[in-house]
Amino acid sequence: MPPSGDDPDSRPQWGDYRVGDLLTRGARTRTYRAEQITVRREVILEQLRPAAASDPATVEAFVADVRAKAAVHYPGIGSVYEAVREGEHVFYTREKLPGDSLEALSDAGTRFAPPVLLEILRQAAEAMAHLEEQGAATLPIEPRHLVLGPQNVLRLVNLAVADEPDALVTRHDRHLLAELLLDCLEEGLPGATRAATLLQQLASDGDDAPSWAEVAASATRLIGSLEHGRAVASQPLRDAGSRRKGPGSLPVVAGVLLGLLVVAGGGLFLAGRHKAPVARPLDGMVAIDASASPTGVPFFIDAEEVTIAEYAEFLGALEIIEPDHRDAYDHPDQPATKDGHRPADWEALYTAARKGTTWEGLPMDLNCPVVNVDWWDAYAYADWRGGRLPTEKEWAAAAQGPALPGSGWGAVDASGNDRTAAGVRGLAGNVAEWVRDPSRNPAFPMNPKKPLACGGSYRAPANGLRARLWLPSREVRRPDLGFRVLREIVRKPVENRELRTAP
Incomplete structure (x- = not known):
């Protein structure tokens, strides 16, 4: 494992990248903070583990996933920079998204006023709608993959993979986003009921469940109706939220996997998060x-x-x-x-x-x-x-x-x-x-x-x-x-x- 000392020179260098702290460890990959030396920018580096890098088929699958990520061009989704083979090291680098993950914000007790939360929902839904329209397959979203940055711009980690879209992953993503945002909703304010209702509709599994594009459009309309006669547009969005715990910047706590996806017996399950009830279509x-x-x-x-x-x-x-x-x-x-x-x-x-x-x-x-x-x-x-x-x-x-x-x-x-x-x-x-x-x-x-x-x-x-x-x-x-x-x-x-x- 690369050292995490304060002296940059003590860190290993793989090609143009100086490797920093280990963030996550997966079955076949490890993810690190890193610096691209020539342009002096922070990146995220995902390495194929050396044992796996010796298998040509595994390397080809890894590179195919990187190509799928590189094919995604959308402002709300993080960019992929390049794939590299440097000696025994096979890795790719991607954009380090600025800001706090929704996982960290939720853990810290952050609550958002309805217009703010709806704006977060709108951005997430538009990004997911883009992936859906492009026919892109993705890995399941986790709360740490959603990052709220400066000027309250929400961006998603690029999770595209070389595969066919999976309806089960889509269902997981809808449920997770709805549950996560419901937990962050400041209740008792104008628009809270409408925001909660839209999130419940997002989590529904019936034939009437709205598409990502419909969710984004509905969020936009609700934001407009709430802003009518109010001066919320002139306020920094995150300031409209509240924290139940102390103020201050929130470091991303890597490795805490809220909404962790577990594969067992052919099914997908959310581990570590209570599954909120879903409204059934009882309208007969x-x-x-x-x-x-x-x-x-x-x-x-x-x-x-x-x-x-x-x-x-x-x-x-x-x-x-x-x-x-x-x-x-x-x-x-x-x-x-x-x-x-x-x-x-x-x-x-x-x-x-x-x-x-x-x-x-x-x-x-x-x-x-x-x-x-x-x-x-x-x-x-x-x-x-x-x-x-x-x-x-x-x-x-x-x-x-x-x-x-x-x-x-x-x-x-x-x-x-x-x-x-x-x-x-x-x-x-x-x-x-x-x-x-x-x-x-x-x-x-x-x-x-x-x-x-x-x-x-x-x-x-x-x-x-x-x-x-x-x-x-x-x-x-x-x-x-x-x-x-x-x-x-x-x-x-x-x-x-x-x-x-x-x-």
């Missing part, structure tokens, strides 16, 4: 025909309760709208004192759902039902979706059939036997559900009508489908109270919904 609706409908008119009702991920999309859409028009989906009688539609304790609830931790003692997931919403919130969401809340009789029509066991708390598509023959889940449990119209409690016929919630909940599963909860007002918010949507036209397929946060 169930048809209730005219013979079962209380009005004789057929309708469609959500197969599951509205999820946290779906409600986050709604909040993101509202943030894009100009403030003077954010009441577009409000009920005409909504109190003037009601400010927005964020559920009670939303930041803590949503953060727990994104990270797969607990909230109020409940295991959280983006696919759990949204709770802590009042009637006005449920009404506005349903209107935004192009539907409405079901009436009590419509809700009961959807619940027709034999009694169902009440399900406990959890993801809306994991309700066990709490499922009607038609396919409606969670009516007997998980959470109680707001319905459209107030009702009079038959046990107190002289009392006025009150807002009503139907169905059992994880807190009170005993009565299941027969459970009714009369509430004192439409402003009530409870951790066991959610809703679902009814409409006469089936929701558009996910692939046509694309990115709902886009303006």
